[in-house]
Amino acid sequence: MSSPVHSSLFAEKTLKSATSCSPVSLYLAPWVVPVSSPVIRDGAVAVSDGRILAVGSSSSLQAQFAGAGIETCQGVLLPGLVNAHIHLELSAFTELPRPTPDETFCDWIRSLIDVRQENRMAPEETARAARQMLQQQHAAGVLLLLDIGNIQSSPLSVTTHAAHVVNLLELLGPDAKAEERVLARIASLPDSVAATPHAPYSTTRGIMTALKQRADRLQHIFSLHVAESADEVELLRSGQGCFRAFLEERGAWENAFPGRGIDSRGTVGYLEQLGLLDSNLLCVHCVQVSEEEVRMLAERGCKVCLCPGSNRFLNVGIVPLELMLRHGLLPAIGTDSIASNEELDLWREMRILREDHPGVNPARIMTMATLGGALAMGREQDFGTLAPGRKAIFLNACSPALQGARNMEQLFDRLTGGGCPDKIRWIGEG
Template sequence: MQVLNPGSGLWIIRLSARDLPLPFFKPSLYRAPKIILNENPVSAVSLFLAPWVVPISSPVIADGAVAIRDGRILAVGDASILQSQFAEARVDGCQGVLLPGLVNAHIHLELSAYNHTPRPTPDQSFCDWIRALLKLRQAGDISAHETVRSARQMLEQQRNAGTALLLDIGNNILAPPASMQTPVEINFLLELLGPDAKAEEQVLARIGSLPDVVSATAHAPYSTTAGIMKALKKRADRLGHIFSLHVAESVDEVALLRTGQGCFREFLEERGAWDGRFPRPGKKIQGVVEYLADLGLLDANLLCVHCVQVNEQEVQLLAEHGCKICLCPGSNRFLGVGVAPLERMLHHGLLPAIGTDSMASNESLDLWREMRILREDHPCVSPARILTMATLGGAQAMGRAQDFGTLAPGRMAGLLNVNSPALQRAQDAEQLIDILTGHGQPDKLCWISGNGNATV
């Protein structure tokens, strides 16, 4: 559908509950399916040996092993000890490294066909990039079929690059999960927005009519009224799913909330959606996180994506409320919006996740590349911490650490086996992690599933 403001041009294309095919609202259709890697459980133990095992939650193990049974990890440790402990196990030797699958905590699959969105020039603003993307989406040159096809291809690329779990944010439900089958587990959030009071009334009505099987979230403070964000946050808390929000991605967003000026005000005025809501009367808000705190939205169920333009006080606020953070360094570099203060976040005890964002705002949706960019942007942060962000950080941010993010007893047995000449030359754990996070995607990558089968 097209969300319009009276007397204005098009704001943005968005999906409402009225536009969703209501006869198809079934839990099996719209709730992200759990991918069970072991479809034929057996009681036998499979033992996988490797020169290096990287559990993430415990030290790297040289000449290590992972024991799995019925789709779950049974034990992780020294190969000789586990071979003795599980003498009847089927034993398979792997080359290179065993580690948990990566977690992409922020991706827009529906934008996979928009890789031709122009990169902003140094003299352009963040709003100019939004205008360019909206122009492409509203032109209608990319069909629904092409959108779904590109999303499927991206899912395949994610799996082939070592991603086990991802959080997909979209304005449309692209297709029933049955037609998007992939070994990657997808958690999907339908993204809604409304920039002014008139749009808020419409969107609140849509929120009220959404079936509980559809998880929904808000876009960003600059595009979504406080009333909509509060309603969606309350709904997310009731349904028990993460509430993901674009937060402090650019200086333009901060300027809007602080002064009511800047390119976002111009952008909203162009669409007849400026109602003077910023700056808030009687409030001296200095940043986006302060604004969210004032609305009562900060808690452990909030996932703040980007967090580039946040100050010391705001990082402390996020930490005090147990909020989650997801950094998208490749997208930030593409858009020229700055570098998130990762060191400050780590100092306050936060472990950010990593996301790739979309092909409209990134050259490549590759978590290995994202780790390498983080290494370049933050040379003082240890490679081990960055690898933890790409695995356990994402699993924790999505509330899935009981299944993903580490190699530990009880976790799902989707083991990632990677290898390269550089990895084979690693002399110790420090060199190994340096190569994993700084050399890009390894030459060879395969999955070992819960039934003990390896897939390239």
């Protein structure tokens, strides 16, 4: 994973070589939001050789880099957004209805399975919808995505698109028969394929621990759906509820829950007992977690990704964000798939977080959508902030509301509460 020491050495090296011979470009704007340092009024970003050299006030950088090419921008310069949880291969499944109040999370899973079986799509059709979704994401300011999919030979992995996509192959198997098959598959996977489990309710302990050992060996992120619904916690705690009925329906109920000798008070506690909690673990959702579990996640350096739009769509509750921040977690944000969300728009996700958590500082929510995502994916040396050494690809966002912001508080309020800005332009591409 990334190392801050490496990042700073790299930044120095870049600065030296660039100042000696490479041309420097300066981008000036009324507002610069570096995320890792305070907002700069009338700020500038200096770039050279595809990396950021410096971020500062417009006057100081113009003096420091006299002779640099200058571009004056309107609005705000900020890092590209990070969507830390999406399922691109589900992009064609736009028709799934929002569950009614008397439907359970398991009912939604049944609908998804049925729709996927009824509408078996040609691989080209799946890939086309996924590429279109990726284009939409990028056009709306997303630079880095963590994509979870069940198709191993997905044409998505050879995308030539400008967004940076990390693909994880998602594996699952709820009973002994499936475990045998999945373990054999894991053993035959090439090292170039990063694989991860779906969720504790759908994946046996044997599969999860085998995938964790493999992820540690290959040094890639270990991401799974965690504590998304109260139904999941009920299954782990007592072996009852709609998930038990769902597993029974499919002939996959083996009395695995509550696990013998395992204290299954919650999903995070369950994962802890399996030895899965560490800084390589990315827990997606974490809606139904106790304070004890939040503390455990923070102490072990685990990463968390919130999907507020999906949680609202599926009516599974509201994440304890204030608690997470108080314990020192900086969650990432994801849209999840179009099968469980009205639209996949990270600006809307920020707005939903604002609505659900009016006490949380909007600047923190902006940090989650950028640096939080980069940290969750171990890519903070390249993405998530405007700082020396980072990739020189960033956003210029513009709208009358942003241009009318009179101070930093108004700026963050409008960035996180106003939806996607009217104009999004990428700087540093092509």
